Amino acid sequence: MQPISITSVRSWQDELRESITDPAQLLKRLALPDDLLDGAIAGDALFDLRVPEPYLSRIEKGNPRDPLLLQVLPQQQETQQLPGYTTDPLEENASNPLPGLIHKYTHRVLLILSGACAINCRYCFRRHFAYQDNQLGREQWQAILKYLQEHTEVEEVIFSGGDPLATPDSRLHRMISDLEKIPHLERLRIHTRLPVVIPSRVTPALVSMLASTRLSTVIVLHINHPNEIDEEVNHAANQLKQQNITLLNQSVLLRGINDNATVQKTLSKTLFAAGILPYYLFLFDPVAGAGHFDIPETEARRLAADMQASLPGYLMPRLAVEIPGKASKTLLTPLDDIQKSSGVIS
Numbered sequence: 001m002q003p004i005s006i007t008s009v010r011s012w013q014d015e016l017r018e019s020i021t022d023p024a025q026l027l028k029r030l031a032l033p034d035d036l037l038d039g040a041i042a043g044d045a046l047f048d049l050r051v052p053e054p055y056l057s058r059i060e061k062g063n064p065r066d067p068l069l070l071q072v073l074p075q076q077q078e079t080q081q082l083p084g085y086t087t088d089p090l091e092e093n094a095s096n097p098l099p100g101l102i103h104k105y106t107h108r109v110l111l112i113l114s115g116a117c118a119i120n121c122r123y124c125f126r127r128h129f130a131y132q133d134n135q136l137g138r139e140q141w142q143a144i145l146k147y148l149q150e151h152t153e154v155e156e157v158i159f160s161g162g163d164p165l166a167t168p169d170s171r172l173h174r175m176i177s178d179l180e181k182i183p184h185l186e187r188l189r190i191h192t193r194l195p196v197v198i199p200s201r202v203t204p205a206l207v208s209m210l211a212s213t214r215l216s217t218v219i220v221l222h223i224n225h226p227n228e229i230d231e232e233v234n235h236a237a238n239q240l241k242q243q244n245i246t247l248l249n250q251s252v253l254l255r256g257i258n259d260n261a262t263v264q265k266t267l268s269k270t271l272f273a274a275g276i277l278p279y280y281l282f283l284f285d286p287v288a289g290a291g292h293f294d295i296p297e298t299e300a301r302r303l304a305a306d307m308q309a310s311l312p313g314y315l316m317p318r319l320a321v322e323i324p325g326k327a328s329k330t331l332l333t334p335l336d337d338i339q340k341s342s343g344v345i346s
């Protein structure tokens with residue numbers, strides 16, 4: 001790996017610091033009615049509001065139903081306790097052998113690099129995650145390296161979070177250099193929303209770092225609605241694509257935001273135009289405080305059938321659900337009219 005040039009890093013950190021965290025300020029900036037404030041304060045008390053400026057600029061002013069706003073605006077419904085919605089919906093605590101390391105699937109491990117996010121998505125399945133117990137200090141990192149050296153079945157390391165790209169480049173560089181020295185590791189995957197919500201995070205230094213590692217690098221973005229992709233996001237994606245870094249997208253099916261086949265089809269096409277391939281469309285993970293975003297499986301499968309009927313196969317994300325304890329994600333088949341009428345699938 002080549003050394004990184006710190007001087008070329010743009011101040012994405014400033015944009016991170018200047019994010020909106022005050023519900024009243026958010027409503028004022030977006031010309032939204034004051035009657036949303038009580039609910040926003042109640043939701044914020046459970047999970048902090050956080051919206052960075054580049055994302056805010058894509059939200060339509062005066063529209064309380066804007067699909068980007070609904071992803072970040074705390075709401076009164078978050079205070080409701082619904083049966084079946086838990087603080088650890090994927091039961092990650094059961095696969096957390098070391099602080100900062102989750103080992104659910106045999107050949108890949110997930111590392112919690114940072115508890116920080118550039119945006120707080122209201123539906124996040126880790127909104128209750130114990131980040132304070134999973135901080136990666138020097139000691140914890142050495143323990144993780146030892147674990148990886150001993151677990152020769154692991155081929156892929158996934159940087160996750162929070163948002164792993166909230167980590168400074170110099171630290172990322174050290175971590176990737178350490179991982180490169182473990183011979184059986186082949187791939188590095190980065191799950192991140194930062195290039196979407198603060199596109200300036202894709203600095204020349206970051207791109208060059210990712211382009212020069214011996215590990216094959218895949219970036220999995222998280223984009224739920226086509227309005228999230230603007231010129232800046234396109235530019236950031238292009239910088240990564242030019243270095244042959246694979247870009248995939250995973251999204252979550254969310255009530256009132258993208259539970260519509262037209263929106264989903266537009267999302268797939270807009271992603272492709274930006275050089276990003278649709279990868280997964282997940283059913284909502286039943287996390288406490290966000291049940292109002294949930295969509296029944298049958299409805300999701302009908303929506304997928306509608307998408308499949310008009311999209312080419314390579315633009316069709318895999319509809320999937322994560323079931324705790326299973327060896328992989330569970331793929332769901334689209335529910336088309338023939339299946340419905342024959343009663344094959346209810």
Ligand code: SF4
Nearest residue numbers: 117120121124162193
């Ligand atoms: S981990 Fe991802 S989904 Fe969760 S709040 Fe952070 S950016 Fe949003």
